[in-house]
Amino acid sequence: MSAAPLFWQQPLRYMRFASHEYPAIFYSCVIGAVSPAILLVVPPVRRRLGYDDTPEIPHSYPATSTTTLNSLLTTPLSLHQDLANGCGGIIWPAGECLGRYVVRRYVDSATKPKEESLSGKRILEIGAGGGVTGLALISALRDAQDPAVLSPDASQRCELWLTDQSNMLDLMHKNVALNAMAEIVKVGVYDWGEPIPPYLVRGDTEKGHKVDVVLAADCVYFEPAFPLLEKTLVELVRGGTVCLFCFKKRRRADLKFMKRIVKVLECREVKDYPEYEMCSRDSIFLYEMTEKKGKGKQ
Template sequence: MSSSTSFYAQILHDADEMVSVEDAEEEVCDLYSVYYSRDSHDRLDLVDPGKTELEIEIEGGKRSFVVTIGQNPNINGELGQTGAVLWNSSVVMSEYFARKSYSSWNLADLNIVELGSGCGLVGLTLHRLGARRTVLTDQPRMMKLLGRNIDRNRVSAVSKRDKTTEVLATEYVWGALPEDQEVLREPVDMVVASDCVYHESVAPLLVSALVDVCRSRSTSEAGGRTVGVIGQELRSDLVHQAFVAQLLEHFVVRRAPVSESVDRVYALYFVWLRE
């Protein structure tokens, strides 16, 4: 795609490859009929929770690169905190973005916000792939870890069209405005969330945050709609159904194939606000 093509237009170009999700109950039946027939060992789970630093090779087809990720196993699990260690679901999403970037997507002009960044692998992958601006967000207790991981992976070189790339982190507690309100003053092209829903109570908060970010861009603007990309490992069918139902209240929802093995345990959604 040319650099003048909006990300929304790029996604519409790929829409024929995606499943249109119209009903949450039907979606769960489709996904979990396969999920419950899988081998019980087929899970994405944690990468290596015992290490304080990981070297993650992101495979993008014929090309690959390494992202260095620090972890904090000591705070994982505190008060529901799950983002202080790296999950394989984030590797799946990162490699999907790498394959798409190297084959068809153009990220060079995009302003991207990640919700619930955790250790930051997905957002840092998008930064490494040349996104113009990538904002990683999470709860206040994650800022120190995110800041260190940004410092480990910041790209000082320029992107494809001689435009600098920027990456930063800011606090964003869902249900409130981001600490740095400038985050939503510039129209957002893509908002990303990787494996953020572990409990039914989280779903409305995440959906509300997605709506807020997507409203940063008017549908009349040249860039078109803000596109949400949401990856979710399949766990509880009830939690997943509640999440999809709440997405459908506000968004057009499409599910994209990742790979035959991953699709048994993982769902990747592209969403944009309904008219």
């Protein structure tokens, strides 16, 4: 029986010997040896692939943080988060998911069809909370020098309304100011189930109001409010209005809401976005809602 090789005399032979005789120790040493290289190489590769570093979890609220939605935004979006006036005061995963989707759909020139231009359009976010979805969209339009926000012709610029209950007004105003969007983004109170607010009513339209795009992220969370949310969506989604509705399923009642809404609106699950598989695993779903076919003719 030959003696075990010595590392300093025959390093390659010794490593082969150790990998067979002491695999746990050998591979532990290998992993430990390459760890410094991993620390230097992996973070830049992750950023190049579009993965943000996980933001530090605030130890308490209120807190102000920034996000680029996985590097989709050139200018980081500043968002103040505060739970003092309700759970809508922080960023929820469905809001980030919808934010990434609308940026790709309406801003990314590689994926945006010509008819998806937001020039002259009115955008309404309901249950906005801190407004991450709508503000991300406007930030991306501004970074892209899109005429929808920079056109000298006011009629060609889009109009975004962030709406929620009155207890969220201060937070929405603060986030609009943090990102210097006061000239583009308006803030208002919109209680679900109540008549459409006067600021959304245009007398020259057939339906009495004109909203081109409705954004709703994580609005499915409080079961007693489901009938009010349904009533609001039915009133808003008329004619050519498109609603992009993203929510995280937390309980069976959430799916019951979707079963009700498909009876009154055309609902199509959106799957053509890069994070679809990841969001599905986290029970986050995205739907495009339009007026029920034939409803407007009745």
